[in-house]
Amino acid sequence: MGAIENINELIQLGRGKKVCEEIQAALEAGIPAADILQQGMLPAMNEIGIKFKNNEVFVPEVLVAARAMNMGMAVLKPFMTESGMEPAGVAVIGTVRGDMHDIGKNLVKMMMEGRGLKVVDLGVDVSPEKFFQAAEENRADIICCSALLTTTMSEIKNVLTYLESQQARNRYKVMIGGAPISQSYCEAVGADYYTPDAASAADVALEICQGLK
Numbered sequence: 315m316g317a318i319e320n321i322n323e324l325i326q327l328g329r330g331k332k333v334c335e336e337i338q339a340a341l342e343a344g345i346p347a348a349d350i351l352q353q354g355m356l357p358a359m360n361e362i363g364i365k366f367k368n369n370e371v372f373v374p375e376v377l378v379a380a381r382a383m384n385m386g387m388a389v390l391k392p393f394m395t396e397s398g399m400e401p402a403g404v405a406v407i408g409t410v411r412g413d414m415h416d417i418g419k420n421l422v423k424m425m426m427e428g429r430g431l432k433v434v435d436l437g438v439d440v441s442p443e444k445f446f447q448a449a450e451e452n453r454a455d456i457i458c459c460s461a462l463l464t465t466t467m468s469e470i471k472n473v474l475t476y477l478e479s480q481q482a483r484n485r486y487k488v489m490i491g492g493a494p495i496s497q498s499y500c501e502a503v504g505a506d507y508y509t510p511d512a513a514s515a516a517d518v519a520l521e522i523c524q525g526l527k
């Protein structure tokens with residue numbers, strides 16, 4: 315089995331320590347960090363998602379796989395981000411209230427940092443008030459909301475409504491994403507930008523901070 319397939323399988327098995335060792339070995343063998351992520355790690359979470367849907371695995375298995383994924387991402391992080399530069403801009407990011415999924419959000423954060431942005435991570439289960447407060451305190455350019463559940467997508471609308479109630483809606487660009495989110499949903503709730511993946515999220519964020527959007 316190749317190194318990338320091996321990492322995929324170990325993530326699905328939730329073997330976090332081993333995942334970190336194998337990622338380290340793959341990096342030392344010259345495999346690019348982006349290939350490890352895109353060809354090994356992301357498909358692993360996708361496959362776990364399909365198995366979960368088909369009742370082949372259950373929440374505990376998904377949880378250990380997610381933990382292994384996050385541990386592996388921490389090993390990759392130094393290889394995907396640049397450092398020592400003035401931040402190109404500031405984003406606050408969080409998973410919306412009621413939602414505990416953080417892998418996608420962590421990836422968006424990592425990619426944005428890789429493009430030179432300062433990213434303030436508010437974690438999961440973030441209320442509209444907290445998004446607003448953090449954006450004000452950090453003089454953010456962008457507020458990024460991640461939602462993974464159809465039942466929590468509506469929290470994005472609540473964030474936008476709260477910003478309006480504080481007369482702050484036009485101070486920030488609001489970017490949204492997560493598996494159930496789409497461009498049409500973005501337009502329907504009046505958010506500024508939707509992107510389907512972390513790499514394009516980082517591109518758009520950089521363009522916003524450069525005044526190109």
Ligand code: B12
Nearest residue numbers: 363380413414415416417418460463464491492511512515
């Ligand atoms: C891992 C996982 C979990 C883990 C989460 C652990 C963690 N630390 O994140 C655990 C076990 C805790 C979990 C719990 C639950 N889960 Co869950 N989970 C998943 C799973 C398998 C993978 C999600 C994931 O990490 N994907 C990988 C990442 C990289 O992808 P992503 O999040 O989509 O992010 C990418 C893009 O969307 C985008 N993006 C993400 N955020 C943002 C933000 C911005 C601003 C932008 C621009 C882009 C962007 O960029 C990312 C990278 O490219 C999905 C299945 C799936 N295929 O999505 C189900 C899934 C999301 N879960 C589901 C369900 C039902 C649940 C539970 C309700 C189960 C239960 N009965 O308890 C609970 C809810 C808990 C809660 N309140 O949040 C359903 C949701 C169904 C629905 N229609 O709402 C799914 C779709 C599974 C299914 N097919 O049934 N889950």
